[in-house]
Amino acid sequence: MSNYNFVExxxxxxxxxGAIATVSALPQAVPILHAPPGCAGNFTWTQAGGCGLQxxxxxxxxxxxxxxxxxxxxxxxxxxRLEEEVRNTLAVMQGDIYVVLTSCVTExxxxxxxxxxxxxxxxxxxxxxxxxxxxxxxxxxxxxxxLQSLFKNFVDKAAAKQPGLVNLWGITPFMxxxxxxxxxxxxRLLEKLGLTVNSFFxxxxxxxxxxxxxxxxxxxxxxxxxxxxxxxxxxxxxxTPFVSTTLPVGPSATSAFLxxxxxxxxxxxxxxxxxxxxxxxxxxxxxxxLIDCFNDMDxxxxxxxxxxxxxxxxxxxxxxxxxxWLPEVVGVTDILDEEQKxxxxxxxxxxxxxxxxxxxxxxxxxxIAGAVQEHWSKSxxxxxxxxxxxxxxxxxxxxxxxxxxxxxxxxxxxxxFPVANRAVIDRGYTGYRGGLALIEDLISVIxxxx
Numbered sequence: 330m331s332n333y334n335f336v337e338x339x340x341x342x343x344x345x346x347g348a349i350a351t352v353s354a355l356p357q358a359v360p361i362l363h364a365p366p367g368c369a370g371n372f373t374w375t376q377a378g379g380c381g382l383q384x385x386x387x388x389x390x391x392x393x394x395x396x397x398x399x400x401x402x403x404x405x406x407x408x409x410r411l412e413e414e415v416r417n418t419l420a421v422m423q424g425d426i427y428v429v430l431t432s433c434v435t436e437x438x439x440x441x442x443x444x445x446x447x448x449x450x451x452x453x454x455x456x457x458x459x460x461x462x463x464x465x466x467x468x469x470x471x472x473x474x475x476l477q478s479l480f481k482n483f484v485d486k487a488a489a490k491q492p493g494l495v496n497l498w499g500i501t502p503f504m505x506x507x508x509x510x511x512x513x514x515x516x517r518l519l520e521k522l523g524l525t526v527n528s529f530f531x532x533x534x535x536x537x538x539x540x541x542x543x544x545x546x547x548x549x550x551x552x553x554x555x556x557x558x559x560x561x562x563x564x565x566x567x568x569t570p571f572v573s574t575t576l577p578v579g580p581s582a583t584s585a586f587l588x589x590x591x592x593x594x595x596x597x598x599x600x601x602x603x604x605x606x607x608x609x610x611x612x613x614x615x616x617x618x619l620i621d622c623f624n625d626m627d628x629x630x631x632x633x634x635x636x637x638x639x640x641x642x643x644x645x646x647x648x649x650x651x652x653x654w655l656p657e658v659v660g661v662t663d664i665l666d667e668e669q670k671x672x673x674x675x676x677x678x679x680x681x682x683x684x685x686x687x688x689x690x691x692x693x694x695x696x697i698a699g700a701v702q703e704h705w706s707k708s709x710x711x712x713x714x715x716x717x718x719x720x721x722x723x724x725x726x727x728x729x730x731x732x733x734x735x736x737x738x739x740x741x742x743x744x745x746f747p748v749a750n751r752a753v754i755d756r757g758y759t760g761y762r763g764g765l766a767l768i769e770d771l772i773s774v775i776x777x778x779x
Contacts, residue, residue: 341469342467344465345463348472353386353393355529356530359428360389375747406440425536426457431462436460455483458478459477477562485541491546493524494526495546495590497527498559505640509757514762515586547590551576551577576642576759578764579651580761581650587601632725633739635724635733649684658687661689705737724740725741727743728748742771
């Protein structure tokens with residue numbers, strides 16, 4: 330009998346799922362699936378159940394058009410069926426951009442999607458396609474593939490460079506449940522530096538702005554992993570340099586983020602420093618009234634952080650360097666190569682506080698949960714009979730980690746995908762204000778029911 334390795338508690342979908350989420354988040358965008366009928370339904374309910382009740386978009390969710398290929402198309406090819414679906418979609422659905430997304434089945438049978446899309450592009454119709462078969466990777470890879478297609482096939486290659494224009498991405502729609510608030514928080518800070526920001530996926534963005542993205546002076550990628558392929562392609566095609574940074578949560582990381590952007594754009598250092606000082610002062614003025622209760626009620630916690638690279642790294646740094654908590658175990662759930670693991674390891678093990686948490690890389694959440702419980706058990710055994718080590722504790726992860734928190738007797742807050750126990754509209758954790766919002770959420774969990 331063959332041995333099978335099952336992944337429990339996955340933290341992402343396949344590449345097609347990430348591509349659907351990405352296109353659904355673009356302004357006035359219409360995704361067109363070239364796929365069997367089950368794909369759209371499965372991804373729709375995955376979003377509904379894991380994205381803080383957010384599902385769909387302008388034309389996403391159950392409104393999404395698709396070719397719904399059957400056995401006949403598998404045998405004889407589905408390009409003709411796709412052409413019919415695209416024609417009908419253009420007739421009945423109004424969009425500023427249409428994106429055809431392929432599936433495992435249609436890529437395996439070899440349908441030439443380009444032969445359907447290119448004649449329409451020649452007619453001036455804003456349509457493109459991305460090869461997003463699920464086997465190409467997870468949802469974050471699907472996100473990157475859509476961005477690459479945008480820069481290759483849609484963004485104006487003749488756009489004149491504008492010194493104050495920047496593009497902002499790396500925060501994955503829906504897979505980062507707080508994507509709207511996270512992008513908006515950083516956008517507002519960058520605008521205070523006098524920059525014009527294309528953030529692609531917020532209510533303040535437009536397709537016209539995205540088409541002009543090739544004129545940016547800098548691409549800012551809020552990740553050391555997600556969207557890097559698109560940044561490299563944009564640099565090759567449009568000549569736009571890029572910087573990458575982990576998710577900036579709270580004053581330490583956000584100040585470093587603003588300094589990095591300022592240096593990359595050769596902005597006036599005084600302008601950047603003034604913004605950092607003003608925002609930092611505001612942050613601590615707002616936080617100050619909480620200090621006495623924080624100390625008197627002993628609200629410091631030993632922490633477990635579980636999530637994708639953005640949240641694992643960003644929240645760990647915030648807890649250790651800004652809030653004064655003690656991260657003990659950090660679980661990173663992404664599929665990473667050795668170079669990417671080394672980048673994340675270097676970041677998490679080089680905290681200003683000097684804290685050195687145990688770091689676990691694994692795509693299976695149950696394996697990470699086992700590692701956390703083993704870490705707690707070893708600490709208990711080493712402490713001796715009269716000690717109470719690593720307590721009180723707190724687990725910051727996804728809804729899937731509630732059982733782990735219960736086993737540890739710890740508080741729990743869902744921030745990374747999937748989030749099924751919170752409704753999210755425009756909340757975010759980036760920047761100075763985002764750090765305060767995260768403190769509110771953490772402390773509220775601890776004191777609930779007093």
